[in-house]
Amino acid sequence: MPAAVSLPMRQRIVAAAVELTTAEGWAHVTMSRLAERVGVSRQTVYNEIGSKPALAEAMILAELDRFLASVETAFDRHPDDLPGAIRAAAGGVLELAQDNRLLHAVVSATHGADTELLPLLTTHAESLLTAAKVVVAERVAPYDVALEPTRLEAAIDMVVRVVLSHVMQPSGPPDETATDIAWIAARVLR
Helix, strand or coil, rough: CCCHHHHHHHHHHHHHHHHHHHHHCCHCCCCHHHHHHCCHHHHHHHHHHHCCCHHHHHHHHHHHHHHHHHHHHHHHHCCCHHHHHHHHHHHHHHHEEEECHHHHHHHHHCCCCCCHHHHHHHCHHHHHHHHHHHHHHHHHHHCCCCHHHHHHHHHHHHHHHHHHHHHCCCCCCCCHHHHHHHHHHHHHCC
8 A cells, every 4th residue: 555545634635736737837727637647536636635725725735734843953952052053943844845846836927927926935924924833932932032022023033934935036046145134143042
């Protein structure tokens, strides 16, 4: 029995949608094609996922889970060094982004051609930003940071948004960018 068959139905459908999107583009993803790929009825796909926009969000959130797992690991490795944890977390996220086929499919779409997913990472990224900020805030909480809560929240927001900006449009190697982000964060968090 293949490993994919042992996954819950929703995960199998989302994984199939990612495969189709990266291979052929979002415009070619239909509930019928997903049903065929997963080996279920079209109605099952609708029951598990809902609409195509809900599928798009599920795909993005599934990828976000992978990125946030990297953040969790980075903070676990640097329990006494907040700038080090931020550097490792940013570096891990940027490394994952560098080779992420779904992210590349979304970001490389050109005007008029399959850009429906792009707003989920840019102008309509509220759920993505919220989830990332919650995880980072939880991981920062144990550190001794001498900032009032609203300033700490602003610092976390800044770090998350800067990392996301570099995910969308890298300006240098992940390691260098992560070092720069950690340097800035260290100055703010003093």
